[in-house]
Amino acid sequence: xxxxxxxxxxxxxGYLLTHGLSDLSLRPLAAELGTSARLLxxxxxxxEGLLAAAMDAMHxxxxxxxxxxxxxxxxxxxxxxxxxxxxxxxxxxxxSYLKLLYELQILAARHPETYGPFWQKATAGWLELIKxxxxxxxxxxxxxxxxxxxxxxxxxxxxxxxxRQRTTRALxxxxxxxxEVRLNRAAAANKQRQASTRKRPPPx
Amino acid sequence: xxxxxxxxxxxxxGYLLTHGLSDLSLRPLAAELGTSARLLxxxxxxxEGLLAAAMDAMHxxxxxxxxxxxxxxxxxxxxxxxxxxxxxxxxxxxxSYLKLLYELQILAARHPETYGPFWQKATAGWLELIKxxxxxxxxxxxxxxxxxxxxxxxxxxxxxxxxRQRTTRALxxxxxxxxEVRLNRAAAANKQRQASTRKRPPPx
DNA sequence: CGTTACATGTAACGATCGTTACATGTCAAC
DNA sequence: GTTGACATGTAACGATCGTTACATGTAACG
Numbered sequence: 001x002x003x004x005x006x007x008x009x010x011x012x013x014g015y016l017l018t019h020g021l022s023d024l025s026l027r028p029l030a031a032e033l034g035t036s037a038r039l040l041x042x043x044x045x046x047x048e049g050l051l052a053a054a055m056d057a058m059h060x061x062x063x064x065x066x067x068x069x070x071x072x073x074x075x076x077x078x079x080x081x082x083x084x085x086x087x088x089x090x091x092x093x094x095x096s097y098l099k100l101l102y103e104l105q106i107l108a109a110r111h112p113e114t115y116g117p118f119w120q121k122a123t124a125g126w127l128e129l130i131k132x133x134x135x136x137x138x139x140x141x142x143x144x145x146x147x148x149x150x151x152x153x154x155x156x157x158x159x160x161x162x163x164r165q166r167t168t169r170a171l172x173x174x175x176x177x178x179x180e181v182r183l184n185r186a187a188a189a190n191k192q193r194q195a196s197t198r199k200r201p202p203p204x
Numbered sequence: 205x206x207x208x209x210x211x212x213x214x215x216x217x218g219y220l221l222t223h224g225l226s227d228l229s230l231r232p233l234a235a236e237l238g239t240s241a242r243l244l245x246x247x248x249x250x251x252e253g254l255l256a257a258a259m260d261a262m263h264x265x266x267x268x269x270x271x272x273x274x275x276x277x278x279x280x281x282x283x284x285x286x287x288x289x290x291x292x293x294x295x296x297x298x299x300s301y302l303k304l305l306y307e308l309q310i311l312a313a314r315h316p317e318t319y320g321p322f323w324q325k326a327t328a329g330w331l332e333l334i335k336x337x338x339x340x341x342x343x344x345x346x347x348x349x350x351x352x353x354x355x356x357x358x359x360x361x362x363x364x365x366x367x368r369q370r371t372t373r374a375l376x377x378x379x380x381x382x383x384e385v386r387l388n389r390a391a392a393a394n395k396q397r398q399a400s401t402r403k404r405p406p407p408x
Numbered sequence: 409c410g411t412t413a414c415a416t417g418t419a420a421c422g423a424t425c426g427t428t429a430c431a432t433g434t435c436a437a438c
Numbered sequence: 439g440t441t442g443a444c445a446t447g448t449a450a451c452g453a454t455c456g457t458t459a460c461a462t463g464t465a466a467c468g
Contacts, residue, residue, distance in 0.1 A: 004445075020314040022226050026426065039446065041427060099313070102360075106310045109303070109363045110224045119364070142373035149357025149374060156356050157349065159313045160323070169346035170353060177381055184388045208415080230456065241456080243416065251456065 005043045005053070008033065012054050013061075017096035020103055021051065048114075055104075055118045059125070062097055066126055079178040082147050086171050089155060090164060099159055102152075150174050209247045209257070212237065216258045217265075221300040224307055225255065252318075259308075259322045263329070266301055270330055283382040286351050290375050293359060294368060303363055306356075354378050 011033045016024070026037035026047060033040075044050035069088050089098050101122055108119035127148070150171065158167045215237045220228070230241040230251060237244075248254035273292050293302050305326055312323035331352070354375065362371045 022311070022314065025424080027424080036447075037426080038428090038448085042445075047426065103310050103314065105360065105364055106307050107226070110226065110307065141370050143377055145358070145361065145370055145374035146354070146378055149354055149361060149371075150350070151357065152360050153353025153355065153357030154349070156309065156360065157353060160309055166345050166349055167353075170349035173347055174350055177385055180388070181381055181384050184384070229454080231454080240417075242418085242458090245457065246415075 008035070008040070008043055009053050009057050012050065013058055016054055016058075017100060021100065022103060022107060024051070026050075051118065055122060058097065058100070059122050062101075062122070063125055063129075065094065066129055070129055070132065079147070079175045079182075082151065083171060083175055086151065086154075086168065089151075090158065090168075098155060102156065102159065147174075212239070212244070212247055213257050213261050216254065217262055220258055220262075221304060225304065226307060226311060228255075230254075255322065259326060262301065262304070263326050266305075266326070267329055269298065270333055274333055274336070283351070283379045283386075286355065287375060287379055290355065290358075290372065293355075294362065294372075302359060306360065306363065351378075 012029070015029055015032055019029075024047075026040055030037045030040055040050055041047075044053055065088070069084065088094055101119075104115060104119050104122065108115040154167045154171055158164060161167075216233070219233055219236055223233075228251075230244055234241045234244055244254055245251075248257055269292070273288065292298055305323075308319060308323050308326065312319040358371045358375055362368060365371075
């Protein structure tokens with residue numbers, strides 16, 4: 001059975017997803033949750049404790065759904081994983097979560113003391129998860145940063161413009177770029193291998 | 205000579221650049237500017253008018269420095285323009301401006317009524333400017349979105365992590381990708397042209 | 409000198425903020 | 439039945455918010 005604090009936390013997440021966290025205020029929140037500011041403080045200790053509880057719950061939720069996504073996509077070890085992740089992110093039930101995460105990131109950049117720990121906790125885990133999806137030779141920091149940045153930038157634009165079609169096409173264009181380079185390099189390596197002596201086995 | 209409102213606006217921008225605009229408050233602002241909340245309202249009419257004046261001034265400033273950048277780079281019509289733009293953006297005197305713009309973008313996504321017009325005005329002009337730097341065949345919306353998204357995503361990461369080296373390398377990696385594809389396509393087109401009959405002139 | 413427009417200072421208004429003091433209800437356990 | 443832990447309601451505290459009323463200064467112009 002859920003304790004009162006836990007069900008409040010769930011409702012609280014729903015509220016944050018639609019109202020954001022930059023201008024969170026206890027009394028309007030309490031009104032919408034059918035409780036009082038007094039009780040929110042009672043259960044969470046303070047506004048900061050309330051935020052911490054919400055972020056923790058949000059973090060585990062995201063981690064959970066991302067984990068299943070990673071397991072399902074483990075076999076498709078390509079740049080297309082990025083597309084799968086994008087489809088997951090723009091799904092209605094996940095979109096608000098990510099929107100909140102980006103808001104948190106901006107807040108953390110401006111107020112590291114207050115929001116920095118929340119953002120670190122929220123992203124540390126899932127960035128590792130994304131890197132885990134990349135092929136081993138792509139895990140060098142700078143190279144791994146690029147697909148993440150593409151995702152971030154396009155999601156940011158989707159948030160602002162709502163233009164899902166254009167942002168999705170831009171992502172596909174990026175994936176196409178990466179694929180094209182991969183194929184060209186493979187072809188070039190193949191040709192060079194044929195031209196060389198056959199004593200050495202082909203590089204792995 | 206500067207009117208009082210104009211010099212207040214300049215000082216105001218400096219304040220916004222370091223303190224952000226999500227938690228702007230008149231009295232601390234006035235204290236740092238050596239004036240009073242009373243006078244800020246007197247000069248700008250309201251807090252919103254104050255924001256509008258600051259955003260207008262910021263917008264013209266950005267527009268000015270971007271214009272000269274565009275003119276200097278006009279000859280280098282390549283993906284490398286993106287790198288020039290990046291160097292401009294991470295320069296100390298411009299970095300805070302862009303940081304503020306991204307904060308504005310997030311705020312606008314959450315409160316379109318309040319911040320939406322500011323963000324539109326700030327970005328509408330300069331996105332056109334970026335598109336103008338791209339070669340004509342790259343101006344299709346989805347394709348133009350990609351370099352912008354790369355820039356946005358990397359800048360966001362730079363804001364959060366401060367890791368200039370990694371983000372810059374990631375950008376160079378992206379530029380390298382685009383260049384590689386461009387060269388491969390040119391080579392392929394060249395080969396095909398040589399193999400075909402010579403009756404038709406090469407496609408432009 | 410008087411008038412007029414602009415600038416500034418003091419103080420307060422009503423609203424909202426996070427938080428707390430204090431009292432009361434609920435309900436299971438002993 | 440009493441005790442005790444948890445939950446809740448009412449009301450207020452002090453702080454800060456954007457904004458305003460009212461009075462005063464300043465300086466140019468007639």
